[in-house]
Amino acid sequence: MAIDMSQFLDTFYEESFEGLDIMESELLNLDEGDADSETINTIFRAAHSIKGGSGTFGLNAVAEFTHILETLLDEMRDGRREPTEEANNTMLASVDVLRGMLTALRDNMDLEVDRIAATQKDLETLLNNGSPSVDTVASESTPTTVGETSVVGWDIVFKPHTNLFATGNDPVRIIRELETLGELLIDLDDSRLPPFEEMSPEECYLGWTAKLTGNVDRGAIEEVFSWVEDECDLEITPVKNETSEAVKGPTALPAADERRTSGDRRTGERRTKSGGAAESSSIRVGIDKVDSVINLVGELVITQSMLSTLGEDFDTKNLNRLIEGLDQLELNTRQLQEEVMRMRMMPISFAFQRFPRLVHDYSQKNGKKIELLMTGEQTELDKTVMEKIGDPLTHLVRNSLDHGLETPEERIASGKPEMGTINLNAYHQGGNIVIEIRDDGRGLNSEKIRAKAIEKGLIEEGARLEQEKIYELIMLPGFSTADVISDVSGRGVGMDVVVKNIQALSGKIEVSSEAGKGSVFTIRLPLTLAILDGQTVAVGKEDYIVPLVSIIESIQLKPEMLNAVVGKGETFKLRNEHLPIIRLHKIFNAEPVNIELTEGLLVVVEGEGKKVGLFVDELRGQQQVVIKSLEANYRRIEGISGATILGDGSVALILDIPGLIKLSNNEVMTEYQSRKIA
Amino acid sequence: MSTATSEQAVSAAGEATHNSIGVDSSGSQYLTFALAGESYGVDILRVQEIKGWTPVTRIPNTPEYMQGVLNLRGTIVPIVDMRMRFSLETADYTEITVIIVLSVKNENGDRVIGLVVDSVSDVVNVDSTNIKPTPDFGSSVNTDFLNGLATTDDRMVMLLDVDKLMSEDEMTAMASVGEAADAVPDVAAQSD
Numbered sequence: 001m002a003i004d005m006s007q008f009l010d011t012f013y014e015e016s017f018e019g020l021d022i023m024e025s026e027l028l029n030l031d032e033g034d035a036d037s038e039t040i041n042t043i044f045r046a047a048h049s050i051k052g053g054s055g056t057f058g059l060n061a062v063a064e065f066t067h068i069l070e071t072l073l074d075e076m077r078d079g080r081r082e083p084t085e086e087a088n089n090t091m092l093a094s095v096d097v098l099r100g101m102l103t104a105l106r107d108n109m110d111l112e113v114d115r116i117a118a119t120q121k122d123l124e125t126l127l128n129n130g131s132p133s134v135d136t137v138a139s140e141s142t143p144t145t146v147g148e149t150s151v152v153g154w155d156i157v158f159k160p161h162t163n164l165f166a167t168g169n170d171p172v173r174i175i176r177e178l179e180t181l182g183e184l185l186i187d188l189d190d191s192r193l194p195p196f197e198e199m200s201p202e203e204c205y206l207g208w209t210a211k212l213t214g215n216v217d218r219g220a221i222e223e224v225f226s227w228v229e230d231e232c233d234l235e236i237t238p239v240k241n242e243t244s245e246a247v248k249g250p251t252a253l254p255a256a257d258e259r260r261t262s263g264d265r266r267t268g269e270r271r272t273k274s275g276g277a278a279e280s281s282s283i284r285v286g287i288d289k290v291d292s293v294i295n296l297v298g299e300l301v302i303t304q305s306m307l308s309t310l311g312e313d314f315d316t317k318n319l320n321r322l323i324e325g326l327d328q329l330e331l332n333t334r335q336l337q338e339e340v341m342r343m344r345m346m347p348i349s350f351a352f353q354r355f356p357r358l359v360h361d362y363s364q365k366n367g368k369k370i371e372l373l374m375t376g377e378q379t380e381l382d383k384t385v386m387e388k389i390g391d392p393l394t395h396l397v398r399n400s401l402d403h404g405l406e407t408p409e410e411r412i413a414s415g416k417p418e419m420g421t422i423n424l425n426a427y428h429q430g431g432n433i434v435i436e437i438r439d440d441g442r443g444l445n446s447e448k449i450r451a452k453a454i455e456k457g458l459i460e461e462g463a464r465l466e467q468e469k470i471y472e473l474i475m476l477p478g479f480s481t482a483d484v485i486s487d488v489s490g491r492g493v494g495m496d497v498v499v500k501n502i503q504a505l506s507g508k509i510e511v512s513s514e515a516g517k518g519s520v521f522t523i524r525l526p527l528t529l530a531i532l533d534g535q536t537v538a539v540g541k542e543d544y545i546v547p548l549v550s551i552i553e554s555i556q557l558k559p560e561m562l563n564a565v566v567g568k569g570e571t572f573k574l575r576n577e578h579l580p581i582i583r584l585h586k587i588f589n590a591e592p593v594n595i596e597l598t599e600g601l602l603v604v605v606e607g608e609g610k611k612v613g614l615f616v617d618e619l620r621g622q623q624q625v626v627i628k629s630l631e632a633n634y635r636r637i638e639g640i641s642g643a644t645i646l647g648d649g650s651v652a653l654i655l656d657i658p659g660l661i662k663l664s665n666n667e668v669m670t671e672y673q674s675r676k677i678a
Numbered sequence: 679m680s681t682a683t684s685e686q687a688v689s690a691a692g693e694a695t696h697n698s699i700g701v702d703s704s705g706s707q708y709l710t711f712a713l714a715g716e717s718y719g720v721d722i723l724r725v726q727e728i729k730g731w732t733p734v735t736r737i738p739n740t741p742e743y744m745q746g747v748l749n750l751r752g753t754i755v756p757i758v759d760m761r762m763r764f765s766l767e768t769a770d771y772t773e774i775t776v777i778i779v780l781s782v783k784n785e786n787g788d789r790v791i792g793l794v795v796d797s798v799s800d801v802v803n804v805d806s807t808n809i810k811p812t813p814d815f816g817s818s819v820n821t822d823f824l825n826g827l828a829t830t831d832d833r834m835v836m837l838l839d840v841d842k843l844m845s846e847d848e849m850t851a852m853a854s855v856g857e858a859a860d861a862v863p864d865v866a867a868q869s870d
Contacts, residue, residue, distance in 0.1 A: 542735075542736060587738070588738030588739065589738055589739065590736075590738065628752075628753075628754050629754070630737075630747065630754060632753070632754065632789070633753065633754060633755055633756055633789045633790050633791065634737075634747070634754075634756040634789075634791075637737055637738070637739065637740065638739065639738070639739075640737070640738070643735070643747060643754045645749045645752065645754075649749055650733075650735060650749065651734075651735040651746075651747050651748065651749050651754060652735065653735065653737065653738075
């Protein structure tokens with residue numbers, strides 16, 4: 001049995017974290033109503049899998065801890081214990097502890113021993129209080145009758161049924177685990193072994209009698225066999241003091257061999273851990289998605305063979321069929337691309353699921369009554385985006401909890417229902433996913449924000465700003481939300497971090513608010529980061545791709561629209577707005593066809609809320625492009641967000657509009673300064 | 679990248695060739711190429727492929743020697759003109775102008791780059807005892823990229839330290855760009 005267990009370890013961690021998430025959300029469900037047996041069962045199952053898995057991988061601390069939790073849940077499942085609020089909170093705390101333990105083990109870090117011990121004690125206290133029978137550790141069928149003190153060991157007769165292997169159990173593992181409990185002498189019972197020709201390799205014919213010496217709890221032994229209870233005949237009889245010398249097991253376990261295996265396994269584990277600390281992740285894909293990809297690949301193969309038959313001896317009269325085939329190929333490829341992208345999509349509930357807990361804990365701690373509503377949890381978005389949106393979302397929800405919602409007294413005083421509401425909503429709109437965080441709290445106080453902004457020197461006194469612009473001020477760096485929006489002290493982390501994170505995902509965030517009624521934060525994110533719709537523009541001999549999402553319109557300039565502003569470069573007037581012009585050829589030192597602004601084309605683009613006109617020679621086609629990184633082999637270039645490969649195999653660069661605007665601002669500034677000096 | 683590491687690389691290369699081809703254990707193989715009449719060599723184990731010159735996509739605002747990027751089976755590979763890199767007289771690209779695609783290592787991991795050279799000559803075995811340290815040419819020639827000089831068959835080959843090619847200057851350039859980007863204040867919502 002020299003299977004390298006380490007390869008399964010990652011899967012175990014992943015599944016365990018999933019299990020913990022399930023436990024957490026189900027525990028929170030328990031909170032709301034009386035004990036639903038199915039809910040408790042779900043929690044129990046999750047805990048049981050974690051325990052079993054951790055035992056198998058030799059993560060004994062985890063197994064031990066989960067065991068206590070499981071016992072508690074078992075009592076609830078059998079209706080012997082009521083799920084009290086206290087029990088619930090302790091269990092939630094132990095979910096946290098377990099998550100901490102697993103994270104620490106995975107990343108090869110030290111366990112928080114104190115915290116674990118404290119929670120474990122809480123659990124044990126809970127278990128001992130008001131429990132009908134304290135020794136429920138042992139299964140009910142075999143109550144402990146022997147005084148534990150006089151027991152010096154156990155005789156164990158373990159006869160697995162022949163179908164033991166079919167359930168994926170391994171007697172060697174069980175014996176190895178028994179060995180950890182005390183001194184083990186083991187005797188093999190091969191009486192059931194059939195003649196060689198009748199033997200099936202998939203059946204278990206062996207049995208064992210073991211003698212375990214040491215002060216071992218009966219429960220601990222049964223625990224070892226808990227996975228195979230129904231697939232074996234098991235007898236566990238205590239050995240009294242006087243008989244202990246009499247029985248001598250004839251053969252000892254081939255210990256050296258076993259130890260080596262377990263040693264190997266452990267070093268293997270360690271290796272994975274040190275290597276696995278980096279962000280490697282897997283993804284769970286629904287079987288329907290895989291099936292549809294397989295179907296499409298099938299079609300692709302058919303099209304390919306059709307085309308190659310056609311090509312074998314090609315005649316121009318078959319041209320129509322060739323064109324048809326190529327159309328088919330294009331269709332297949334596009335569908336395949338869409339399906340593969342769909343595989344990376346996950347419902348946003350993965351990001352939302354942490355919030356019930358957050359709200360639960362917050363309302364307990366701060367005495368605010370809060371209801372969390374979530375809609376559109378099934379809205380799908382790219383996994384990479386999902387991973388990165390979690391933290392900004394948490395920050396926004398906390399903000400709403402902290403600063404947005406009032407205390408129950410304040411709410412009643414202002415004639416609102418005592419229970420505050422936070423609404424998380426997600427939906428698709430165009431090529432974007434929109435996430436709204438809405439609260440019915442006090443709303444943003446524009447006067448206070450304004451005063452603070454003036455104090456910080458972010459705006460000038462007397463500057464006239466629209467309401468929305470004022471709200472946007474809270475997203476500027478250095479604008480701490482503390483003591484401005486509410487009297488509750490903030491944590492000192494500004495909204496600018498949120499904004500930065502969202503912008504890194506090429507998303508946008510907007511705020512709207514009504515005093516006394518609440519605020520809404522709206523996040524808009526592209527569905528995926530790997531593919532974008534691009535407009536190809538030409539500057540001289542060079543082609544660049546402009547992300548279609550940032551293009552507002554493309555126009556040809558007329559002389560009367562132009563305007564030169566000293567120190568600000570060229571501008572043009574578009575429907576009562578004066579917008580700066582960026583000459584792409586100038587910024588990229590390219591050789592243009594047109595120098596006169598009225599001869600080329602102007603692509604009006606928007607980046608980070610600013611509109612500019614990009615001066616280019618020509619517009620080419622629109623196409624979907626796959627984004628490739630320039631940094632992988634070279635470095636980041638200002639104004640360029642990446643590269644892509646065009647149909648003819650050449651490389652085209654993708655413009656980074658906000659970066660370009662910054663670049664051009666710097667350029668204009670230096671030009672202006674140098675002119676002033678001259 | 680310290681010299682110790684590149685020496686290790688050289689000795690590792692030597693061992694590899696010893697096992698497979700059977701040359702002298704203390705030597706290694708170098709691919710030599712011509713550049714303005716001079717002969718240079720790169721460790722052959724770093725060479726991924728040699729391909730003819732094809733037009734590249736220019737990257738704006740990069741040093742002149744950075745010719746641009748090329749699509750190499752789906753990977754975007756930067757292409758460096760070695761004549762410009764070494765401040766040699768520039769020459770037109772002809773049908774014997776080639777791109778040597780190399781894998782280089784630096785603190786940011788493995789990268790792939792292409793070098794534009796006049797022509798590829800041959801592969802030589804260089805005994806490590808025949809590698810001499812680079813003499814000081816004075817300030818006109820940058821010897822930072824050289825591992826040493828090797829003499830084979832009455833010919834002198836300058837051995838390139840390929841890891842340095844993409845590290846120092848380029849990386850400093852990157853760092854300063856990164857800082858500059860961070861230093862620009864986020865003025866998205868600021869009014870005019």
